[in-house]
Amino acid sequence: MTGAEMVVKTLEKNGVKVVFGYPGAANCPIIDKLSFSSIKHILTRNEQGAAHMASGYARVTKKAGVCTATSGPGATNLITGIATAYMDSVPMVALTGQVVSSLIGKDAFQEVDITGATLPFTKHSYLVKDGLEIPKVVNEAFHIANTGRPGPVLIDFPMDILKKEFDYPEEDGEVNIRGYKLIGKANESQVKKVAEAIKGAKKPVILAGGGIVISDAVNEFRKFVKETNIPVVSTMMGIGTLPTDSPRYYGMIGSHGVKRANMIFNRADLVIVMGSRLGDRTVANVKGLEQGNKLIHIDIDPAEIGKNTQPYIPVVGDIKDVLEQLMPQIIGFKADKQWIEEAEELRSRFTHKPFSDDNGYVNPKYFLNVLSEKTNSDVYLSTEVGQNQIWCANNFKFTSPRSLLTSGGFGTMGYGLPAAIGASVAAAGAKPVIAVMGDGSFQMDLPEMGTMMQWDIPVKMVLFQNHRLGMVHEHQFLLYKSNYQAVTIDGKPDFSMLAKAYGIDSGVVTENSGVEAAIDKMMAADGSYLLVVNVSPFEPTGDALNEATLPKKEDN
Amino acid sequence: MERYTLSVLVENNPGVLSRVVGMFSRRGFNIHSLSVGTTQDPHISRITIEVNGDALIVEQVSKQLSKIMEVIKIKTLKDSDIVKRGLSLVKVKVTPKTRSEVIEITNVFRAKIVDISPNTLTIELTGHNKKLSAFIDLVEPYGIEEIACTGMTALERGTNTLRFDK
Numbered sequence: 214m215t216g217a218e219m220v221v222k223t224l225e226k227n228g229v230k231v232v233f234g235y236p237g238a239a240n241c242p243i244i245d246k247l248s249f250s251s252i253k254h255i256l257t258r259n260e261q262g263a264a265h266m267a268s269g270y271a272r273v274t275k276k277a278g279v280c281t282a283t284s285g286p287g288a289t290n291l292i293t294g295i296a297t298a299y300m301d302s303v304p305m306v307a308l309t310g311q312v313v314s315s316l317i318g319k320d321a322f323q324e325v326d327i328t329g330a331t332l333p334f335t336k337h338s339y340l341v342k343d344g345l346e347i348p349k350v351v352n353e354a355f356h357i358a359n360t361g362r363p364g365p366v367l368i369d370f371p372m373d374i375l376k377k378e379f380d381y382p383e384e385d386g387e388v389n390i391r392g393y394k395l396i397g398k399a400n401e402s403q404v405k406k407v408a409e410a411i412k413g414a415k416k417p418v419i420l421a422g423g424g425i426v427i428s429d430a431v432n433e434f435r436k437f438v439k440e441t442n443i444p445v446v447s448t449m450m451g452i453g454t455l456p457t458d459s460p461r462y463y464g465m466i467g468s469h470g471v472k473r474a475n476m477i478f479n480r481a482d483l484v485i486v487m488g489s490r491l492g493d494r495t496v497a498n499v500k501g502l503e504q505g506n507k508l509i510h511i512d513i514d515p516a517e518i519g520k521n522t523q524p525y526i527p528v529v530g531d532i533k534d535v536l537e538q539l540m541p542q543i544i545g546f547k548a549d550k551q552w553i554e555e556a557e558e559l560r561s562r563f564t565h566k567p568f569s570d571d572n573g574y575v576n577p578k579y580f581l582n583v584l585s586e587k588t589n590s591d592v593y594l595s596t597e598v599g600q601n602q603i604w605c606a607n608n609f610k611f612t613s614p615r616s617l618l619t620s621g622g623f624g625t626m627g628y629g630l631p632a633a634i635g636a637s638v639a640a641a642g643a644k645p646v647i648a649v650m651g652d653g654s655f656q657m658d659l660p661e662m663g664t665m666m667q668w669d670i671p672v673k674m675v676l677f678q679n680h681r682l683g684m685v686h687e688h689q690f691l692l693y694k695s696n697y698q699a700v701t702i703d704g705k706p707d708f709s710m711l712a713k714a715y716g717i718d719s720g721v722v723t724e725n726s727g728v729e730a731a732i733d734k735m736m737a738a739d740g741s742y743l744l745v746v747n748v749s750p751f752e753p754t755g756d757a758l759n760e761a762t763l764p765k766k767e768d769n
Numbered sequence: 770m771e772r773y774t775l776s777v778l779v780e781n782n783p784g785v786l787s788r789v790v791g792m793f794s795r796r797g798f799n800i801h802s803l804s805v806g807t808t809q810d811p812h813i814s815r816i817t818i819e820v821n822g823d824a825l826i827v828e829q830v831s832k833q834l835s836k837i838m839e840v841i842k843i844k845t846l847k848d849s850d851i852v853k854r855g856l857s858l859v860k861v862k863v864t865p866k867t868r869s870e871v872i873e874i875t876n877v878f879r880a881k882i883v884d885i886s887p888n889t890l891t892i893e894l895t896g897h898n899k900k901l902s903a904f905i906d907l908v909e910p911y912g913i914e915e916i917a918c919t920g921m922t923a924l925e926r927g928t929n930t931l932r933f934d935k
Contacts, residue, residue, distance in 0.1 A: 519825060
């Protein structure tokens with residue numbers, strides 16, 4: 214069988230159902246053989262879309278999404294999607310075609326060193342030099358992508374190897390990578406220290422990170438919180454670990470978090486970090502954290518511990534295992550009542566003001582509140598990056614993990630729409646998929662509406678339209694003396710007409726009073742739908758508390 | 770800032786070195802010296818890296834290195850526990866008058882003269898960094914034409930080893 218057939222056979226063995234991709238000469242052998250397999254190939258409009266779709270698909274299925282591109286520009290177009298997956302620890306296998314082996318290094322047509330280019334943001338990568346290695350390499354790639362701290366793996370296949378005939382090896386191999394050790398349970402004595410620190414704490418707080426979601430430890434986590442009653446704040450990737458309306462959940466922390474969460478986090482005498490790398494947008498001043506609090510850092514990746522901050526108790530382990538180890542040791546412990554009262558006092562002091570209700574504009578926070586209610590939050594919701602992302606994170610009432618699909622670490626505009634398409638393929642109708650976008654990010658990947666329609670993949674698109682790159686606009690107000698440069702994104706495309714060109718129905722809503730009906734119509738629509746929501750360019754990103762620092766309309 | 774020596778066993782695959790070195794540049798760590806060679810197992814190479822930094826930085830370096838799939842094992846070695854050697858080739862300017870002086874220094878250091886010309890001596894010297902720099906300091910006044918140095922390589926003293934055993 215040919216190298217390409219071996220690739221496809223091994224993909225099937227690894228349970229792959231869908232490949233998102235774009236053909237070119239070098240990956241054509243794979244595309245060709247996929248057509249004779251049980252695997253569906255979904256043609257995208259840009260390779261970047263393929264990578265983001267694989268990423269959205271993976272976030273829903275918990276298993277590596279697969280994308281393919283040809284050599285050179287096809288491969289480099291994947292890069293943003295691969296880096297996005299890397300930063301959020303999303304499992305992905307990227308298959309790229311490469312020029313024929315004899316031309317490698319000769320600057321051949323459409324040649325690029327893609328394994329070299331992606332080295333800093335892949336978990337691992339391969340350049341296949343021998344066809345007989347294909348099954349082993351593909352098996353290893355899935356194993357690496359899916360296990361431990363997940364991430365993207367790239368395999369580069371020279372075209373001649375894909376076309377050449379080989380005998381499929383009888384033993385296509387148990388995966389055994391001697392330099393790759395899987396991490397499970399934590400050191401028992403460290404866990405004991407954690408239990409003791411919790412019992413001795415007056416004001417403990419848990420920072421819930423995406424690691425809890427990735428490790429499938431949400432049930433254990435919720436049990437732990439119920440037992441201990443410790444207040445929980447989360448990172449963006451940790452949203453959904455507790456339901457938004459859970460009595461012990463106080464919201465997202467960080468530079469775009471909510472004030473009550475940040476205040477509780479800062480007042481704690483013991484911070485228990487679970488599955489978070491404590492990035493700069495989560496904790497800007499790590500030194501303060503080291504000095505002011507006792508910090509427990511639990512993570513599956515040893516390198517995350519001590520990278521950004523030095524914890525008081527480091528714990529290396531899979532959070533699911535660690536929670537199971539910890540649980541019996543804290544039975545009976547309850548967080549101090551006074552501390553809970555303090556946290557509740559902060560909650561009541563820092564709640565939203567009534568939503569603004571201006572003529573011609575919808576308040577996006579109000580919109581997202583209604584959207585949660587109307588859908589029972591039982592949806593997959595993807596976001597782009599910018600104001601729309603923060604509005605969703607802080608205002609949609611997430612109830613389950615994996616329901617927020619967002620580029621948290623890399624902050625990739627153009628991510629949300631294709632990610633929603635990938636999620637919709639994975640969900641296969643089980644839950645509606647909603648893509649929330651701004652007019653900047655929508656225009657980065659809007660041709661993917663074609664993918665949506667060609668393959669009949671329903672996505673409800675919500676476009677917060679303010680003809681601005683809203684977050685940068687706000688940034689320029691705050692830090693550049695309102696010198697608004699390169700943030701008015703106009704040319705006024707009529708997005709409804711654009712949707713119509715693809716055969717997608719749409720609606721427009723310009724007042725809070727119209728929101729309920731508009732959402733009902735969108736959710737009831739058959740298949741994909743675009744809802745254009747007019748929002749004010751001066752709608753602040755943050756919660757009502759920050760309004761004092763934000764511009765008034767007359768400043769425009 | 771102290772100097773640490775990391776001994777790293779890696780798969781003897783193409784591209785391994787760029788993964789290792791790429792990690793250093795990407796994360797802003799500095800390599801003081803580096804040497805690579807095969808081991809008794811032809812599938813495994815040993816990379817010896819000298820790093821300047823404090824203990825926390827070196828711990829991060831080690832953890833980040835171990836995330837590379839093709840890195841099999843790492844050990845951070847203390848100078849007191851190892852024999853560490855590098856090789857320098859030093860081309861020193863000589864005149865008929867100074868030649869014997871340079872030869873004398875060479876002998877004291879148990880170094881070897883490997884090439885000779887009317888105006889130069891090329892000396893091969895192995896040893897710990899301190900020995901190498903002491904030698905260079907001594908011959909400097911005669912005029913150094915050129916120096917080529919390898920990175921340090923090291924093994925633990927006694928029965929301790931860094932091996933991969935299945």
